[in-house]
Amino acid sequence: MIQLLTPTYWEDYELIDCGNFEKLERFGNIILIRPEPQAVWDKALSEAEWQKLHHIKFRGRSATAGDWLKKSPKTPDRWHIEYKNKDVAIKFRLGLTSFKHVGIFPEQAVNWDYISDNIRKFKTPSPKVLNLFAYTGGASLIAKAAGADTTHVDSIKQVVTWANENQEISGLKDIRWMVEDALKFVKREVKRGKTYNGIILDPPAYGNGPNGEKWKLEDNINEMIQDVIKLLDPEEHFLILNTYSLGFSSVIIENLIRNAFPQVQNLEIGELYLQATAGPKLPLGVFGKFFKNKGA
Incomplete structure (x- = not known):
């Protein structure tokens, strides 16, 4: 039998939403927007909610590399x-x-x-x-x-x-x-x-x-x-x-x-x-x- 498995409760990680080739994730208290090629459907949350929630967004410069855009310079890199x-x-x-x-x-x-x-x-x-x-x-x-x-x-x-x-x-x-x-x-x-x-x-x-x-x-x-x-x-x-x-x-x-x-x-x-x-x-x-x- 083919199983579908997902992590159970994990306090320091949460996938908040995904769609339109992106994912909105929380790692600890930092919320990121990153590309996700598997997310071919529409987002469940509005674009306005995504923009309000996230702290950092990845912007691709090429197929393999890009930059991180922070809403606040106080957000840590590590x-x-x-x-x-x-x-x-x-x-x-x-x-x-x-x-x-x-x-x-x-x-x-x-x-x-x-x-x-x-x-x-x-x-x-x-x-x-x-x-x-x-x-x-x-x-x-x-x-x-x-x-x-x-x-x-x-x-x-x-x-x-x-x-x-x-x-x-x-x-x-x-x-x-x-x-x-x-x-x-x-x-x-x-x-x-x-x-x-x-x-x-x-x-x-x-x-x-x-x-x-x-x-x-x-x-x-x-x-x-x-x-x-x-x-x-x-x-x-x-x-x-x-x-x-x-x-x-x-x-x-x-x-x-x-x-x-x-x-x-x-x-x-x-x-x-x-x-x-x-x-x-x-x-x-x-x-x-x-x-x-x-x-x-």
């Missing part, structure tokens, strides 16, 4: 928010980047809960978790806070530095940071005979490694999954594959996983979305995830 569930709490430093991002993908909170839930259920002491394409480290922080020996891999040094800052403000330590091409890292770990109890993948549609390696989701994801499966501890594990690509469906994710791992247990597939307070649902990626516990 600020902190917190995420907590029944098991753990973590903090993020947010910031205004030229690529419209602020350092967090809120829909991933659904996966963060899955990570902490499964780590808590593991009988393996200090289970090993690998976070690939790890960005600013939300999944890495959650895994570490839940008690995992955590390795964080991303090809961009600046975002790994950002993730380390998030580790510090979250009161955590000893996440293993790797600035490396994810596919190369996985292949090396396979050769070394390494295994992990948890693996998280959130690959981009396109990307580049630190040495110019090319990543294209539809060209490389099958090879990646075939190798990643070899790294899973056979007795106790979980895996999350999340993709944000207009051309990918959850059925594609299911086929990739079942082809690479025919004996998969407890497989869930579906779509992540954010529920706007004003009414619309904003789709933000498809996922496949599964787990196995000792004795299960």
Whole structure:
């Protein structure tokens, strides 16, 4: 069965409205207007309400970059928010980047809960978790806070530095940071005979490694999954594959996983979305995830 999942109550984040290729979001006490290519419908709230509510708006200069327009010069460029569930709490430093991002993908909170839930259920002491394409480290922080020996891999040094800052403000330590091409890292770990109890993948549609390696989701994801499966501890594990690509469906994710791992247990597939307070649902990626516990 294909599931639709959205984060439950999160005090520091709210999708207020979305439509006309934009979204109105609250991060802590800062409200932003950002582009959103999936929001092809009309806004639920009036334009006047959007203009009244927001503090900062992103204005694109090109397909990949732009500027932030503040209503008040006192509005900060950087600020902190917190995420907590029944098991753990973590903090993020947010910031205004030229690529419209602020350092967090809120829909991933659904996966963060899955990570902490499964780590808590593991009988393996200090289970090993690998976070690939790890960005600013939300999944890495959650895994570490839940008690995992955590390795964080991303090809961009600046975002790994950002993730380390998030580790510090979250009161955590000893996440293993790797600035490396994810596919190369996985292949090396396979050769070394390494295994992990948890693996998280959130690959981009396109990307580049630190040495110019090319990543294209539809060209490389099958090879990646075939190798990643070899790294899973056979007795106790979980895996999350999340993709944000207009051309990918959850059925594609299911086929990739079942082809690479025919004996998969407890497989869930579906779509992540954010529920706007004003009414619309904003789709933000498809996922496949599964787990196995000792004795299960």
